[in-house]
Amino acid sequence: MAVKSAEATADLPDWTTLDYKPMEFEEEVRAFWEREKIREKLEEIRSKDNVGLAGFVEGPPTLNGVPHVGHARGRTIKDLYYRYLSMKGYYMPFWAGWDCQGLPVELEAEKAFGVRGGKKKLLEEVGMEKLVEECKRTLRRYYPEWLKADRLLGVFINHDRAYWTYKDEYIEREWAYLREAWEQGLLGEDYYVVAYCPYCQTSLSHAEVGLGYEVVEDPSVYFKLRLKDRPGEFLLVWTTMPFTIITDLLIAVHPEADYARVEVGDEVWIMASGRVEPVMEELGIPAYRVLEVLPGSALEGLRYEYPFYDLVPRQAELEQQNELVHTVVCEEFVDVGVATGVVHLSPANGEEDFEVARERGVPVFSPYDDECRFTEEAGAFSGLFARDADDVVVRELEKRGLLVKAGRVEHEYPTCWRSHHKLIWVARREYFYRVDKIRDRALKAAEGVEYFYEGPRRRFLSFIAEGRPWCISRERVWGTPLPIWVCSSCGHKLLVASRKELLEKAVRLPDGHFELHRPWIDQVVLRCPECGGEMYREPFVLDCWHNSGAAPYARFSDEEFERFVPVYFLVEGLDQTRGWAYSLLMAHVILTGRPEAPYRAFLFYGIVLDEHGRKMSKSLGNVILVNPFLERHPADLFRFYMLWKCAPVDDMRFSLEEMYKRPYQVLSTLYHLHRFFYQNATYDGFDPARHTLDWARGEGLLRAPDRWVLSKLQALVEAVDEGYARCRFHKALQALEEFVIEVLSHWYVPMVRRELWTDDPRTLPRRLAIYATLWHVLKTLVLLFNPTTPFLAEWLYQHAYRPLDPELPESVNFERWPEPDPALRDPELEEAMEKLTLAVSLSHSARQAAGLKRRWPLREAVVVAEREVLEALRPHGALFSELANVKAVRFVEPGFEPKGPGWSSSSEAGLAVFLYTIRDEALVGEGFMRDVARRIQALRRDMGFKPTEILEEVHVACSSPGDAELLRPFLSELEELVRTKRVELHVGEPGELGVEAEWRRYDIDGRVVLVAIRHPARKA
């Protein structure tokens, strides 16, 4: 054999002895990116050379915990998009941001003090300044964890340009939203029933309430209310919140529904007639009689006795004040399909109840303090926490003979998204964005956005359509202060939304340090422009969703805001339909006054579950944290797996085992394809500058397999582009998977491997044409993979491409996104090759049925199909013979019947393949030689020889002379297959042969063979 001169490969780095070691490759790439400032350079390049702007605002993670796998899913998608758009030529301000304020951080900080007894106690003992300091410390504690996660995960976000929602400059710009709302009359103050978390001691917005429904257990109480003017008659009522009876003011029935007067013992109970049977059964009352059925409207105005006049004297006074108090009213919202269809109303504890009372001018009785404890107005219940009064109320009802049944019920009930405590509805004084007034504008804004998936779109739009006022005030410490001052003399209100203005208008300022936070801001006193009195700040801070929702304006300068907003694309978790996506949209519509969202597209992604489909939680111990995970597993694999497994909108079941199956196979195959290419191409002196695809086409050197793989590649480029652009990442990656595993590894490489397996100078141009094809195909693949697996893409780019073509840009990220080339499409060839690969697969099945290895050559195959299929196949007969490993192939129209024994067949989709399975001595010998060759190949690898290295001598010893004779005619072919200068054939055992070597013994289907490699460079 001709031995290749070493000069072609002398200067090139040789990495081809490396196995696929993703963890090491990734760390090498991280170091490269950092050392060469690749991220910084990419931003610099695209800021000058771009096809357009793609605005972006980071959905800021809250710095009150460490990143887990759910965060990683979103960050991977963001990074994918950044790299994808950058390659498409867009400039995107991919700048980080951190959500720093609000309850989550404040609660995390509170833990540090270990004070029990709630916020009030904490502020007494610790004070606001220390609490604020601790909040900032909390941010500093978690921040490095997030930096680390982004580094490990390969997120190319710019941390130097990060925004921090607690900084004064951010807060001042956030205040711009309030100023707009104030001036448009959209910022209002009112008593309102708000959801309140007794644990966190603050109110929640509607959006927040939607974040946390859970199944909880509550009392289930049936009780009676005595009618005043009808002795012995009662209203039968059901409640799960007995404490609200303390503030009961009205009873509601449905005006058009039927109600029954039911005789039970010597009493008459009134309830919805459709509910008589089930309720009586539930109460265990077998004997009853319906006396009369009448419409709900007939009950209107009936007066009933409040059960606790003695305990809550204030209730009697209320009756004196308003004649509707403790009467029956009619309301359409009453549901007569559940419980008794008779509903008690406590305007202090329910939104609907509150509205009913307000419409009728009934006063609201809300005897609660800041901690949801009853005040003195609640008489005997004074000092009790609302829900703790449940049991007391039930006992009091029982004492008075008004309790019918007390049990427990499990039902879905809103809980605090942060602390999981059951929420309570109480009437409080709060500040609101009156988004109900701009509902249509908001809805129009939301309708103009691309959501990629119908489910989240519908959910989001229907939430916007509810158009409920957005409660933005919170009774907390760590947050953006509400910049409203109230005159202590005349009640005049002033909104001052800038630090400069405050300094100008203040009559009193904090001593020394002054930042835009409590407690300092509370010390600012202004002069009333109306009466000259002193004005003090409303002690509220803003909803943390307002804080982060202000980001589009607050994180940019005016000029950047004009350039980047509305932003191109946002991606956040599905729960953000009621969170960030909502607050961004509402705040932007208020700020601009336009029916426009601050984002053109919003992808909501699902949560990550464990492999059994359970939510990840601390209590189950199944939470995967990003940093420890990525210290042990490759980031590319993790990224690929999360995007490949399912549509982004779906909940994802995360299985480590699954990650290491197909996804690992795809990435490792991509690596090995490169190794195969690089080894052979460098060996043959391939020069991508000279041996281009155009050159190969011009020279007529491309054959069917090359033209086929190039054609398939164009379809792939389209599919991947479409998948990325339409947020069908799983489709894009499944297309890449199919191409790497099937098209390239399974078909194309076997089609050309034999051609590359030679040193014949006469066929060198053909080999160079194959390298030109592989270079083009693999390099395109690397570009397509880059947004998903940036480490592997960069590693291959640096090791397989840049050494061969020094003209290439410094990083794969500086490349432009590939465009499909229609000139390379050949649908006819694709169709023919589809038939061909099917025919080859059928030949494999026919072999398997006959128990014949693929390595063993057979005499003949017959392919049976309709004429037009045969015509497509016939030009590829030689390729079929090679892939099916047969000496001859016949193409025959339907009707073929094999004559005689020895045929095996398989068929599918109008195609049948018959194989003649009987082998003569020559075929058996050749098959045996292939088996031996395979053992030698494995031994070569074990001994560390590169596939291109040519061995000095290989010794093969057969234990039987007959076996040696089978092999003898194929020795030169064997030499070529295993790349050795000489094969020596022996008969006998090692001791008798006189060859000093380390022999390996193999049993090949009952034939014993010994093999040894002798090479001067290595001691075998």
Ligand SMILES: [Zn+2]
């Ligand atoms: Zn809470």
Ligand SMILES: [Zn+2]
């Ligand atoms: Zn005043």
